[in-house]
Amino acid sequence: MADVKKIATRQSYGESLRDFAEEYPNLVVLDADLSNATKTGTFKKAYPDRFINCGIAESNMMSIAAGLSTTGLIPFASTFAMFAAGRAYEQVRNSIGYPHLNVKIGATHAGISVGEDGASHQCLEDLALMRMIPGMVVMCPADDTEARMAIKAALDYVGPVYIRFGRAAVPVVFDENYKFEIGKGAILREGTDVTLVANGLCVASALEAADKLAADGISAEVINICTIKPLDDDLIVASAKKTGKVVTAEEHSIIGGLGGAVAECLAEKCPTPMYRIGVRDRFGESGPAGELLHKYMLDGEGVYKQVKEFVTK
Numbered sequence: 001m002a003d004v005k006k007i008a009t010r011q012s013y014g015e016s017l018r019d020f021a022e023e024y025p026n027l028v029v030l031d032a033d034l035s036n037a038t039k040t041g042t043f044k045k046a047y048p049d050r051f052i053n054c055g056i057a058e059s060n061m062m063s064i065a066a067g068l069s070t071t072g073l074i075p076f077a078s079t080f081a082m083f084a085a086g087r088a089y090e091q092v093r094n095s096i097g098y099p100h101l102n103v104k105i106g107a108t109h110a111g112i113s114v115g116e117d118g119a120s121h122q123c124l125e126d127l128a129l130m131r132m133i134p135g136m137v138v139m140c141p142a143d144d145t146e147a148r149m150a151i152k153a154a155l156d157y158v159g160p161v162y163i164r165f166g167r168a169a170v171p172v173v174f175d176e177n178y179k180f181e182i183g184k185g186a187i188l189r190e191g192t193d194v195t196l197v198a199n200g201l202c203v204a205s206a207l208e209a210a211d212k213l214a215a216d217g218i219s220a221e222v223i224n225i226c227t228i229k230p231l232d233d234d235l236i237v238a239s240a241k242k243t244g245k246v247v248t249a250e251e252h253s254i255i256g257g258l259g260g261a262v263a264e265c266l267a268e269k270c271p272t273p274m275y276r277i278g279v280r281d282r283f284g285e286s287g288p289a290g291e292l293l294h295k296y297m298l299d300g301e302g303v304y305k306q307v308k309e310f311v312t313k
Helices: 009-020 041-046 058-069 081-087 089-097 112-117 126-131 144-156 202-215 233-243 258-269 289-295 300-312
Strands: 006-008 027-031 051-053 074-080 104-108 137-139 161-164 169-171 186-189 194-198 220-224 227-229 246-253 274-279
Touching (some): 009 027, 009 104, 009 144, 027 041, 027 058, 041 051, 058 074, 058 089, 074 081, 081 089, 081 104, 081 161, 126 137, 126 227, 126 246, 126 258, 137 144, 144 161, 186 202, 194 233, 194 300, 202 246, 202 300, 220 233, 227 258, 233 246, 233 258, 246 258, 258 274, 274 300
Parallel strands (some): 027 051, 027 074, 074 104, 104 161, 194 246, 246 274
Antiparallel strands (some): 006 169, 137 227, 186 220
């Protein structure tokens, strides 16, 4: 996919906030002194009077966002996923989730593709943590197009939303005709032998893996699941019944994220042989993003090898 246009979803985040500002005059953006990295500086430059730099005080930022939401504003609280879901978890849970306030959390730099920043910044637990908060919508867009649509959907949704964005540039998978809806997945490729469910940058890896599997005579149905809460149970169950085997792929721990959500769904509604691709109960490490994705078998080649072994064993 070297010739495919690549854009980091954190870039999509900053540009979308700016682009939607005129349509949503009550949109305000908060950042924890990371606006160059989160790309909210794009919004700040265009709308400085609607931007608040809260400093390196993420927990306080979440409480400020909670307060602003009670005045009719739509705050987007922005920082790295490790700080949004980790450091500020209590404030997100008690000040935003518990009163079910209309706060949106833009969490960038998630997963091992953060690269050289290492394990302390490579949040692999955020989706699991956010899924546990009652009423919290949790999304992990695959590319630039889906990221922009997810942000628009979050603006229109009344209630707390957590959206995960990445540091690394990823292939653009969808065009402008793509129809996005909170809680709905999308079949990107029809198949009969195995269902491959992915989100985030692993969607591009899943599509690449499906091509390689096809060359081996294995037909993979590829499903994109941006919203892991609420999950599109109907789509997953229908595909599981069709193929008889399910594999999930995500740049997250295999515990509690997309793999956990799909496993819970299938255990209750359609018990199916399943394998989870992701980081297997360990911390990340420092290194170039591409090399880390290859080492942890989250690139197209790695996903292909794992799916093939699962299907043929």
